Amino acid sequence: MATFDVIVVGAGIVGAAIARETARAGLRTAVVEEKVPGSGITAAGMGHLVVMDDSPAQLALSTFSRGLWLQERDKLPASIEFEERGTLWVAADDEEMREVHTKRATYEKAGVASEVLDTKGVAEAEPNLRPGLAGGLRVPQDAVVYPPAAAAHFLSDAQHRGAKLVQGRAVAAGKGEVTLSNGTKVQAERIVLAAGSDISLLPQLPIQKRKGHLLITDRYPGFAHHQLVELGYLKSAHKLTDESVAFNIQPRQTGQMLIGSSRQFGKTDPASEPRILRLMLERAIEYMPKLAALSAIRAWTGFRASTEDKLPLIGPAEAITEDASLWLAAGFEGLGITNAPGAARLLVDQLLGHKSMLDVTPFLPARLAGSPAAKKEAHV
Known part of the structure; x- marks a missing residue:
């Protein structure tokens, strides 16, 4: 033995x-x-390397872990597709802009670099976002991997x-x-x-499954530049019941767009659900109307392991x-x-x-x- x-x-x-x-x-x-x-x-x-501030403990762990990723980025093989794209947290209105400033202050105390963008700044950073968004928070050292x-x-x-x-x-x-x-x-x-x-x-x-859907498009290089996430994602991610969708899109090194996200409790069937995919896409198109013209090639699901x-x-x-x-x-x-x-x-x-x-x-x-x-x- x-x-x-x-x-x-x-x-x-x-x-x-x-x-x-x-x-x-x-x-x-x-x-x-x-x-x-x-x-x-x-x-x-998705492979999003992101600092999250939903609690002091999660902020500490995600900051520490992202730092470890960044320390070895130059030693990672090309197959990992590491890209320091940054995250752009998108604020739809003035209420979410207040959250942007709160988030920036939290990051600053933790030593995490971030930058507040106004309406014009968001439009310049991501031209395919819908006009008139209130602004956003760019976290430049967040990254993506395969x-x-x-x-x-x-x-x-x-x-x-x-x-x-x-x-x-x-x-x-x-x-x-x-x-x-x-x-x-x-x-x-x-x-x-x-x-x-x-x-x-x-x-x-004490772990529960949370089902999630993702969808990937054909290749459209330059369509998006950052990992884009709506500020409302934080609210949907923390719901402990029912189901939720939020705008979350990641440009891949291949030129493809990886589109999320959804969360469902109590679902054990791994099959993709057309209704959830439709809701997810409708939400994404609200933020990036030109997504409606892109061709999707595959959808899949996975189960997140959640604690209370x-x-x-x-x-x-x-x-x-x-x-x-x-x-x-x-x-x-x-x-x-x-x-x-x-x-x-x-x-x-x-x-x-x-x-x-x-x-x-x-x-x-x-x-x-x-x-x-x-x-x-x-x-x-």
């Missing part, structure tokens, strides 16, 4: 980033993945440092052992569950389960791509007993140990 120091279950971008960090630290690392690494929830995402290639790069680096990829479906994990569907067992003192929205290995995890307080679970799972061998890196909602490097650092610091650059307390799974999902398992 193969024995390691750490087993990472899941080779999406978070799991791959953790494997790279554990391997860098000299820990014997195994990564268990059933499918092609990076082909699950990672492949379904997520599957980024996950593959992290995993390749981990393997180069000695990590082993174990292909197979994990059907059980705990007490220092992972069992695959073919009966193979792999052992380690610590097991990190980084399987996105799949909680089958620890059903009491909108923060990921990074650390030991012992407050949720009595099994001290289980650790968590899950619940990243739509920020797994951005936060993967930072989350990996925080987790490995805990594994090694090192002090982290960030306060890890807001991300510890123990904070949600009393959630309804965790309590349900305790009474079974």
Whole structure:
């Protein structure tokens, strides 16, 4: 039976980033993945590297993580398609412009560069936006990547440092052992569950799925220059019930436009829904009327892993389960791509007993140990 120091279950971008960090630290690392690494929830995402300020903890983590991405941008392979395009948060009216100034002040305190644009400035930055928008906030160092290639790069680096990829479906994990569907067992003192929205290995995890749709167009180089997001996105992203859509468009290096976004709770069917796509496109066309003339070539869905307080679970799972061998890196909602490097650092610091650059307390799974999902398992 193969024995390691750490087993990472899941080779999406978070799991791959953790494997790279554990391997860098000299820990014997195994990564268990059933499918092609990076082909699950990672492949379904936009790949927007963005600083988010929905809470002080999320601001700290996303700023830290984006900084790690920027530190290695010159070393990233071309396949990752890293581009420092910047984010333009678009304000439709005076109320949203007040939010722009609040956001700028928050970013300034966190050391994040940003620039307020007025109506004319937004029109000059993005001529295809509709006329008359109130303004916006440009965050120049936000970037975009191609997520599957980024996950593959992290995993390749981990393997180069000695990590082993174990292909197979994990059907059980705990007490220092992972069992695959073919009966193979792999052992380690610590097991990190980084399987996105799949909680089958620890059903009491307080995580919910949020379904999202994306659509990509044919190639239209120069149609948009920044990642464009409406200020209303923040409101829609934080709704815990029903469904919502918001204007969110990303120009890809290929010249294609990646159009989002939608959020739905309680949906488990991965099929694209024409009604949601229509609502999403109608919202996008409100902001960029010329989008109506572009040809869409493909639509797909994915499931974000959401927690009730909108923060990921990074650390030991012992407050949720009595099994001290289980650790968590899950619940990243739509920020797994951005936060993967930072989350990996925080987790490995805990594994090694090192002090982290960030306060890890807001991300510890123990904070949600009393959630309804965790309590349900305790009474079974």
